[in-house]
Amino acid sequence: MVRLEGIGKSFGPVRANHDITLDIVPGRIKALLGENGAGKSTLMSILSGRLAQDTGIIHVDGEAVRFRSPKDALKAGIGMVYQHFMLVDSMTVAENVLLGQSGAWLSPVHMSRVVAELAARYGLDIDPAARVCDLSMGERQRVEILKLLYRDSRVLILDEPTAVLTPGETEQLFEALHRMAENGKAIVFISHKMQEVLALADEIAILRRGEVVDEFHESEVPGEAELANRMVGREVILEVAAEPLEPGDRVLHVDGLAGDGLKGLSFEVRKGEVFAIAGVAGNGQRELVECVTGLRRPAEGEVELLGIPWRQFFTKAPRQGGLAYIPEDRQGLATCLSLDLVDNFLLTARGCFTRGPFLDRKSADAAARDILAEYNVQPGRAEAPARSLSGGNLQKLVVGREFYRKPSLIVAENPTQGLDIAATEEVWARLLEVRSHAGVLLVSGDLNEVLALADRVAVMYRGCFIGLLDRSDTNKVDAIGLMMAGVSCEG
Template sequence: MPRSADPRPRGPYAEHAPVFEARGITRSFPGVIALAGVDLALRPGEVHALLGENGAGKSTLVRILGGVQSPDGGAMFLEGRPYAPTCTADAMRTGVQVVHQELNLLPNLTVAENLFFQRLPRRFGLVDRRSLHRRAGELLEEVGLDVAPGTPVERLGIAQMQLLEIARTLWQDCRVLVLDEPTATLTPRETERLFTLLRRLTARGTAVLFISHHLEEVFEISDRLTVFRGGRHVTTREPADTDTAEVIRLMVGRDMGAAYPPHVPREPGPELLRAEGLTAPGGRPVSFALRAGEVVGVAGLVGSGRTETVRALFGADRAVDGRLLLRGKEVRVRSPRDAVRHGLGLLTEDRKEQGLVLDMSLAANVTLTATGKVSRGGLLRRGEEDRLAREAVDSLSVRTPGIRTPVRTLSGGNQQKVVLARWLLAGADVLMVDEPTRGIDVGARYEIHQQLVDLAAAGRALLVVSSDLPELMGICDRILVFSRGGLAGEVARADFDSSRILALAYSGYTGTGAGSGSTPTSGQLPSPATESTLRPLQKGDTP
């Protein structure tokens, strides 16, 4: 039911003229109409949520607003004056700051250098390191990022990089702040810290355009919300005048029904993978097994060893110790090439940096790990590549103008399907999936979940790492819970309970919980920079 009243007070700028307006903005790409005459107005001092499925046009509008792309038609206005940035620097000079979903950091530079890259403090012609680190420390403290200013960015995790991107906007003149999926990798504590910052900025008159697939966040922080669908403006409302179910219906154009595919109990088949004392770099020995027909979840805090373990299984990182058995036979996996040869597949948590070649076509990305099937005598058989790519597009319902479309232009959900199609074509019997729906909208999430469940029903074994606890409880047969580099326990589906799983996830930091195997640490919990992105159940989630 819609809420009877919005509990947040309206700001002092609520009745002011818009600080930014987009009127009739259009943008097309080959075979795709990304924006079809959309309007959007941002008032000073408001948080305005922009919602829609992947491919609805949100990110295209953000890139136009930030000067990355130009519209084909329509006009924009900033404080009543025509606004047509030709580049990112143009937008920044006029007070429009954009934090894109794809992080834009310089990995070889330090945290402090990234923060002030455009305005490094100098003394006697040289960079004033003391001043740089002092100012950087103040910004890092403001966003709750507990890292040294001199740390190279390439050593940070994705969640830490996201906070760094946000911190980078705080010292600059900002009339309009655009945040594209800013909380996708943040912990609840970090998200609340971000919301506190946003409230402080809006109190000064800054307009915030907030894009998120987490609707509970939208209803908590936004003053108004706009829904796009298929490149068109659907509605603009205040949160008090609608509810989550209606917003989802407006986004996808239909009733979604259940949040997750119905769970069908299956008798697991033969054991496909067994890890015995497997020790990832910096971790502790873990042992577990996967059987055909199972979807096994992996829960835990950031830094708990989840991603490190699947990377060690796949040979992306060399395991320190332990044995790996596939179909009952011990194998050595020293590289991803070995893993592919043995029927292992890995969908990485960062599909754009580690899972896709963005400027190559859909067809080329699908066949990347199965070149032997599309070549003869060292020469590419283009017809066979096209045939296999079309089969993948049809079987996974990939929405694309064509198989020769650069994969960069596809939405996040369709990009994830392309990576999934690649491993199916490679013949992976054991599929490890790290954060399968990060940055993916509600409609595409359901499709990805259904594909994973269908793969298990077809006899494959799946190991699914996710920070979204409802996701794991929705699709998994059992959940392995990691804590501080080791396996803290296992929870069967009949015993799924968010409190129990979270207790195991924190057990390595508190010295409690079955199987933690760690020394008590006086109740010490992770710092905000390394804490969990594990999201507990929210109202409306269906396990």
């Protein structure tokens, strides 16, 4: 159906894609694997019309084409579902699916019937009359997929589609994707999760440094460890040893936190432990994190950091040994894309290099370069603007910057979302390592991450804790997936 032949793309001196040839076949699910910065998103942005290639040709049904915009790609039957959904919250599901379509005027009843029939055909359970603002993240994703199916897209590209889904929603998505493939659709699935790729894909292509280095059909795929090794180019250990430590001083105390969608949250975090909050995005995690990190004033209840009340702590926060925050929004909140990597390093670490009113720029530059090398941030040029980095490499810069200040309390919000397996392994190991001098509040929608790292877990649903358990409580651990969907497992 589609052939990418000799595709190349560079951004200044950075070579994102080089001489890539790839076939996309109807009725097949092709997974793209690769480290952060390997060129996966750039390649799919070219195929979906967001970027133009420098070299190479795209063939659709045997004919050479050149896409000047996503509209051209959609006309050719190629559509992409992005990690950040593009929906109008105040509109219904049916209105979002048909938004922008030309043709005769349609009544709301007819629109709902058309969308309901389309959803039923592909097993995408959704209420066409529901407003998007009332939907879960998994339901919103279904709306994005229905938009492409309504436009009769024959190739559907999904970029990290399970990042915002519960385990149950992930299973439903996979069933729908298999049904689409059975109906002749071609699926391209970008993911860093090996188990998902092995469970779903008919074909796997591995990209490394902008080139395709391996391709496998389903019957040829090696084991999970070998697949990870080929993706990274070295041996990767897929597990971390989370040995429990003796809890130390209390670094965070939250009592009766309410308002802004939160409902009486109470918990504490101590040095030597990872306290994880599990849940699907949109259930109050962001409001909680903003209260803890000083971005939002607590409406009700008490928040105490390092033994200091909230207002007093954020009036004059300590430069070192204080609070470090790894935000989920790495491009908007954590970094400034127009600044170079040294200035981005200094956004929160500048206090380590000031002497009175003066900034020791030379020392800061050297420290930033050390962080780039230690965390393998690519490309490792300190003078490069942050916008030239992939999302995963940007995240590695943020993690290195925050750990540099040796904080006593770390708030990590989906710290490995979008990271490849090698970078995830590194971040997990460092989060466990810093427990020797810090407490970690981990907020994550990735159940594997929670189970790998957490000493204690609170499951959050609609602004409250629906369950609180220790990692050793195996009976409840097995039920976390259900609890994330709002099913109480008490008793």
